[in-house]
Amino acid sequence: MKLITHNMLTSKCLKGVVTGYPLAINATNIKVTEVDFNPEFISRIIPKLDWEVLWRAADSIGHSDGLPQTIEPKFEENSDFLKKAHKVLLEVEIEEGNLVCPESGRRFPISKGIPNMLLTEAEVQ
């Protein structure tokens, strides 16, 4: 699972959970793959992200080196920043581990890079 997905993913489908965001990450295996850099996409997606959540997620898996905690104005022109954001968003992948719901503490296992968000009958709203 890439961090861009983590930035969008919630556990609000659980019964009794209101926002279910952000999910905490417990990673046991992290992989870095190379992905083509697309500066246009990165600068388009950044305003949509919750940057603080992204930074904390990157920090919690030890990939926040050089990543600023806040977005500067005119980030579109800073290609160094865009490359770092690209790396964190698309290249770092969590292979094995857990996602933890901040409200209910429910764990969603990640195996082979796929988070399992399936609920049991009792958990469906």
Next chain:
Amino acid sequence: MSRRPEHQAPPEVFYNEDEARKYTQNSRIMEIQSQMTERCIELLLLPEDTPCLLLDIGCGSGLSGTVLEENGHMWIGMDISRAMLDVAIEREIEGDVVLADMGEGVPFRPGSFDGAISVSALQWLFNADKKSHQPVKRLYTFFSTLYAALSRSARVVFQFYPENESQLDLLTSQAMKAGFYGGVVIDFPNSAKAKKFFLVLMTGGAAPLPKALGTDEEDEHNLQVKYARREASKRARGKPLKNTKAWLLEKKERRRKQGKDTRPDTKYTGRKRSGRF
């Protein structure tokens, strides 16, 4: 036994490893899937040359995702079948996938996506595979959470196989209830094989639905071409085609020459009566 996959087993069971393998080895399935995805992207009307973040509902082995990548978009997929997603990971897709059941809701933050597509997945929602499943409720949960996960001028295009008219009604009514505008576009409605259903939903304001392929007007055009050919062959023999304006005018001319009482030619000659008659 019915041949529809939905009647055979729940999706997470039906799309097992054997079925999943078909989606990477069978070139016919792959071609059809990519054609339908192309058509979905066409119906999405995304801004040109802008990379978007799209949601692929029922992404399966990522065949549709690959087409999205080719069009320069980033995508996140959700599917209920583990075996299909494993194949997707094997195929080294650029997008990302999540194992989730669409009937339980779309587990994404509000405003995440610029659009969503779904190829041959929506019909599974009509199933009640577990005792707790209520299709109407699941449809509503799906549409309302999907509505939330989209940005405000987004579109969703579902290609799907409805079983009957009432399923279509149920789908559109639940989608409208969740806040969507839109409707069903049927490509090639007069063909048994090429006929394809697309549910096109919009989040922001009602806009005209895109035009379906192979509908009446195009058929009429084809018919005209056929007609023209027939006419040409008749004309070669020196007589205009019967019941056409040319034929009528010629007939009147002939009657005049014979000295018979004939009404003068006007702009109404040979024209169809209006519907009021």
